[in-house]
Amino acid sequence: MNIFDIIGPVMVGPSSSHTAGAVKIGYVARKLLGEPVKKAQILLYGSFLATGKGHGTHKAILAGLLGMKPDNPEIPRSFEIAEKNGLEFSFGEAKLKDVHPNSVQLILSGINRRHLEVVGESLGGSLINIAAIDGLSANFSGEYPTLIVHNLDQPGHIAEVTSMLSHKSVNIAEMQLYRSNRGGNAVMIIECDQEIPEESIKWVSHLEGIEKVTYYSLEG
Structure with a gap:
């Protein structure tokens, strides 16, 4: 147990799950989009x-999409x-x-016409899980720099990406396929335990069979 488990997150209330967690889902989604949000469903x-x-969830998610953190x-x-x-x-009901019972589906368009669909779950204590990206399963917390690679299911892609990370001295904390x-x-x-250089992310995006590369950075 650490001090976070005892006193909880630094946040604007009233709820760590419905408010702080909701802000964080919006914030992570905006970072995954990679540009300011122009339109959000x-x-x-x-x-x-x-x-x-009643818990301010609507305002909290929107705040995250604007780039705010839970203590703003x-x-x-x-x-x-x-x-x-x-x-x-706009707001509506997700099907x-x-x-998780505390979930939101975000359909986003950016100012440069990038599009992203994210399903986020608020687990309590401001902890979240990104459960889906663009219709495909995912499972990450937003606590680490995270590389998401959409690719065709062909031999060699995993080896290429992991070899690149090793070459750049980036340690893998957890990997899911x-x-x-x-x-x-x-x-x-x-x-990952370290940030991934921008040129390396671009390199991955140009590999044959790679359809989309999304990077979540803790910087900026």
Whole structure:
């Protein structure tokens, strides 16, 4: 047990799961998009849908999409700030299966026309899990620099990516692999102990059979 387990996160309340966790999901999603959000469809599920308004969940998710962290005092003003920044947003109900009761589906468009769909789960104590990216399974916390590689299920991709990380002295903390079917769409999620150089991420994106590369950095 550490001090975080005893006193909880530094945050703007009222709830570590419905407020702080919600902010963090929005924040991680914005970082994954890689550019400011222009349009956001925010679809709530379970307890987020049932009690979210009372806990400030709507404002919290939007605050995260604006780049705020859970301790930002401007979180209650996120609607106003979003409108001033030209961020279009709407709320609705998510049709999800096999997810945590505190979940949200985010369908995002960026100012440079990048698109991203994320399913995030708030686990309590401001801890979160990113459960899906662009319709494919995922499972990472946002606590580490994370490389997400969408690729065709072909031999050699895992070796190429892990060899690159070794060459750059980047240690893998955890790695997860998913695929839709043999030879179909696949994704590798690699949480690292160090940041990955930008040129290395670009190198991966140009490999044959790589469809999309998304990087979540703790910097900036």
